[in-house]
Amino acid sequence: MKQSEYADRIAATDSSMLAELFIASSDPKNISFAGGYPDQTLFPAQALQDSFTKAIQAGAPGIYQYTDAKGPIDLRSILAQRHLARTNVQTSTDEILITQGGQQAIDLIARLFLNKHSGLGVEAPTYMGAISAFNTYEPTYFEIPLETDGLDVAYLEQQLKSHRGANRIRLMYVIPDFQNPTGVTLSVLKRQRLAQLAREYDFYILEDSPYRDLRYSGEDLPTIQSFDTDGRVLYVSSFSKILSPGLRVGYIQAAPELITELAGLKSSADVQSPNMTLEALATFLNENSIDDHINRMKPIYAAKRDAMINALHEYLPATVTFTKPDGGFFLWLQAPQNVNLLKFLKEILMPEANIVYVPGQPQFATSISMNTARLNFSNVPLEKIEPAVKRMAELLNKYL
Amino acid sequence: MKQSEYADRIAATDSSMLAELFIASSDPKNISFAGGYPDQTLFPAQALQDSFTKAIQAGAPGIYQYTDAKGPIDLRSILAQRHLARTNVQTSTDEILITQGGQQAIDLIARLFLNKHSGLGVEAPTYMGAISAFNTYEPTYFEIPLETDGLDVAYLEQQLKSHRGANRIRLMYVIPDFQNPTGVTLSVLKRQRLAQLAREYDFYILEDSPYRDLRYSGEDLPTIQSFDTDGRVLYVSSFSKILSPGLRVGYIQAAPELITELAGLKSSADVQSPNMTLEALATFLNENSIDDHINRMKPIYAAKRDAMINALHEYLPATVTFTKPDGGFFLWLQAPQNVNLLKFLKEILMPEANIVYVPGQPQFATSISMNTARLNFSNVPLEKIEPAVKRMAELLNKYL
Numbered sequence: 001m002k003q004s005e006y007a008d009r010i011a012a013t014d015s016s017m018l019a020e021l022f023i024a025s026s027d028p029k030n031i032s033f034a035g036g037y038p039d040q041t042l043f044p045a046q047a048l049q050d051s052f053t054k055a056i057q058a059g060a061p062g063i064y065q066y067t068d069a070k071g072p073i074d075l076r077s078i079l080a081q082r083h084l085a086r087t088n089v090q091t092s093t094d095e096i097l098i099t100q101g102g103q104q105a106i107d108l109i110a111r112l113f114l115n116k117h118s119g120l121g122v123e124a125p126t127y128m129g130a131i132s133a134f135n136t137y138e139p140t141y142f143e144i145p146l147e148t149d150g151l152d153v154a155y156l157e158q159q160l161k162s163h164r165g166a167n168r169i170r171l172m173y174v175i176p177d178f179q180n181p182t183g184v185t186l187s188v189l190k191r192q193r194l195a196q197l198a199r200e201y202d203f204y205i206l207e208d209s210p211y212r213d214l215r216y217s218g219e220d221l222p223t224i225q226s227f228d229t230d231g232r233v234l235y236v237s238s239f240s241k242i243l244s245p246g247l248r249v250g251y252i253q254a255a256p257e258l259i260t261e262l263a264g265l266k267s268s269a270d271v272q273s274p275n276m277t278l279e280a281l282a283t284f285l286n287e288n289s290i291d292d293h294i295n296r297m298k299p300i301y302a303a304k305r306d307a308m309i310n311a312l313h314e315y316l317p318a319t320v321t322f323t324k325p326d327g328g329f330f331l332w333l334q335a336p337q338n339v340n341l342l343k344f345l346k347e348i349l350m351p352e353a354n355i356v357y358v359p360g361q362p363q364f365a366t367s368i369s370m371n372t373a374r375l376n377f378s379n380v381p382l383e384k385i386e387p388a389v390k391r392m393a394e395l396l397n398k399y400l
Numbered sequence: 401m402k403q404s405e406y407a408d409r410i411a412a413t414d415s416s417m418l419a420e421l422f423i424a425s426s427d428p429k430n431i432s433f434a435g436g437y438p439d440q441t442l443f444p445a446q447a448l449q450d451s452f453t454k455a456i457q458a459g460a461p462g463i464y465q466y467t468d469a470k471g472p473i474d475l476r477s478i479l480a481q482r483h484l485a486r487t488n489v490q491t492s493t494d495e496i497l498i499t500q501g502g503q504q505a506i507d508l509i510a511r512l513f514l515n516k517h518s519g520l521g522v523e524a525p526t527y528m529g530a531i532s533a534f535n536t537y538e539p540t541y542f543e544i545p546l547e548t549d550g551l552d553v554a555y556l557e558q559q560l561k562s563h564r565g566a567n568r569i570r571l572m573y574v575i576p577d578f579q580n581p582t583g584v585t586l587s588v589l590k591r592q593r594l595a596q597l598a599r600e601y602d603f604y605i606l607e608d609s610p611y612r613d614l615r616y617s618g619e620d621l622p623t624i625q626s627f628d629t630d631g632r633v634l635y636v637s638s639f640s641k642i643l644s645p646g647l648r649v650g651y652i653q654a655a656p657e658l659i660t661e662l663a664g665l666k667s668s669a670d671v672q673s674p675n676m677t678l679e680a681l682a683t684f685l686n687e688n689s690i691d692d693h694i695n696r697m698k699p700i701y702a703a704k705r706d707a708m709i710n711a712l713h714e715y716l717p718a719t720v721t722f723t724k725p726d727g728g729f730f731l732w733l734q735a736p737q738n739v740n741l742l743k744f745l746k747e748i749l750m751p752e753a754n755i756v757y758v759p760g761q762p763q764f765a766t767s768i769s770m771n772t773a774r775l776n777f778s779n780v781p782l783e784k785i786e787p788a789v790k791r792m793a794e795l796l797n798k799y800l
Contacts, residue, residue, distance in 0.1 A: 049457060137407075
């Protein structure tokens with residue numbers, strides 16, 4: 001088997017290091033700050049089981065047949081109502097496409113807009129699963145640095161000014177709320193400015209917001225989409241973080257003509273998602289309050305975040321800085337320039353302490369970053385956070 | 401919203417005619433020979449319901465969590481055993497990737513092999529869902545004509561001889577058993593020769609065989625893969641036709657290094673399929689005999705096929721020919737060159753008789769074919785087949 005027989009896009013992604021990491025991450029002898037997993041003790045298992053039973057019984061035999069690429073109308077109708085309630089943007093069922101989690105939404109939107117070498121704006125760093133989806137379409141990346149209040153909009157504007165026409169940014173990928181991997185939140189003024197820039201410089205925005213509902217401090221901010229007057233924002237969300245990732249349900253809310261195109265692309269990608277999980281989710285949302293469920297989870301995740309931040313404060317060397325997110329699942333470590341956090345992970349932290357995190361490098365579309373790492377706090381038992389951070393900090397101190 | 405803002409691949413596919421057709425096809429006032437749907441009165445609804453209940457209960461809470469892009473090991477293990485039993489090819493769990501139906505398998509395999517302008521061999525005509533997946537990657541198509549015993553292997557060999565190196569066919573897409581849309585089956589000698597050609601001319605074969613188990617007459621033929629000594633055949637199958645399309649489960653069986661790459665691509669496309677449907681299928685397969693289920697369905701589909709063939713024989717004008725498939729869901733009409741079966745469908749058959757089929761045109765990757773059509777017999781009630789064919793034939797006689 002010759003590697004050269006694969007398409008060029010395959011060479012672009014070396015997934016072996018990540019594969020190794022995720023094996024280590026799911027090994028029960030390790031403490032994992034690596035994955036992006038929700039805490040599985042919080043899944044409402046009984047209510048979900050009841051929803052599956054009820055939905056499948058009520059839907060048979062049609063539930064076993066082919067149906068509609070967009071997803072069932074009852075679920076889209078619930079999501080339209082929820083979109084209004086959560087983001088203050090009025091919408092309807094023909095503006096919603098159900099996707100196989102947020103991941104498929106990203107893949108389909110990239111497929112709609114990106115030719116090879118099309119300009120794609122991304123935060124630096126950004127969600128590594130999005131990078132791997134985008135690599136499929138071989139775009140030209142424009143990395144936009146992150147500031148404490150989100151992406152550097154002035155830098156983006158410079159890039160927009162100096163790359164016009166065919167070389168322009170056609171799509172900007174943004175995670176505005178408790179960004180993966182940094183935990184940073186985009187300010188209101190920058191959200192508003194981004195929507196203006198999209199109109200001025202003729203590009204689309206993929207607003208990816210799977211963590212929006214998981215805010216532990218501060219106030220909800222308006223979505224980028226709420227400032228959009230021109231149908232240029234495609235809003236993506238998911239039930240993976242707030243309910244269950246095993247369900248694989250996300251959605252895109254966008255202008256109806258975009259949704260029609262994206263539904264065609266969904267057909268060509270996988271025909272449709274399974275009816276059973278979609279109808280079970282519709283039943284769950286009809287018969288349970290997902291907001292009550294989210295409100296029960298928030299203090300638990302907030303306590304984990306606080307435990308991690310407090311321990312980092314107490315034990316980390318002062319030269320290593322970290323973010324303090326208002327929500328979501330992650331925070332971001334930054335060590336002095338000469339410190340290699342990938343090497344530290346592989347040579348010391350994993351073998352000596354059975355602790356794993358995701359090194360910064362694979363979370364950048366193009367630039368090199370050896371002195372950074374992402375820490376996840378959602379999926380570690382609360383009582384293990386402080387001792388594991390302490391142990392990591394001790395080893396890092398020795399390493400510096 | 402400007403059409404030109406979309407990627408080039410979007411313009412390649414005009415789905416509006418097909419969308420219109422599928423709306424007509426699911427309108428209960430119409431008799432549909434159009435879709436590729438199984439007969440939904442045959443779904444084993446109670447056994448599937450029980451399988452969902454049991455699998456979800458047994459798997460909680462982990463079943464709600466992220467798991468493995470390849471699919472659960474228990475399901476892959478059952479599929480490996482079934483692959484051996486059905487195709488006589490020994491395999492193991494690391495040679496199997498679970499996909500979201502056969503459709504996703506096609507998309508991922510195209511993603512693995514095809515750069516823009518890479519050579520892709522397809523039968524003419526072929527499965528139109530495959531064409532729409534392939535269009536994503538903007539290949540250069542090589543259409544290979546069909547004969548009564550499957551694709552014209554001599555013509556393929558000429559193409560292989562005259563296009564070498566970078567312009568060669570890198571991937572050949574074949575549906576060997578009861579081909580969609582023609583119902584034609586590839587002969588044993590041609591299967592063997594195809595596997596040899598792949599080695600000689602350095603290409604891969606996507607052997608797509610969703611209908612293989614639905615043979616109503618004649619003997620099973622060995623798979624193309626069974627003649628492959630070089631890991632060049634990627635075998636794709638699905639539970640959509642033999643159990644339930646709403647489940648959305650298919651799989652790829654191929655060399656482990658290909659499966660590893662494809663699992664990475666599955667991750668970037670949708671992370672994984674939903675655990676609940678996959679575990680429910682594993683439970684169903686453990687607790688029921690799917691072969692018994694298939695054997696119960698076969699005489700019912702055979703009767704529908706026979707009813708359609710007999711009525712076509714009796715009523716069609718002699719200048720219109722049709723195939724007589726040994727299995728599957730479809731047969732293929734061919735009228736004289738000057739007869740436009742798309743125009744006949746839209747202007748006469750649909751408005752006057754409420755009958756629909758799929759015209760030939762969208763089922764060719766590149767060539768023009770106005771005098772052909774695909775007829776589906778699986779999803780029409782048996783008693784409606786004869787009168788509907790009769791009515792169609794009367795109108796066609798008048799039209800000629």
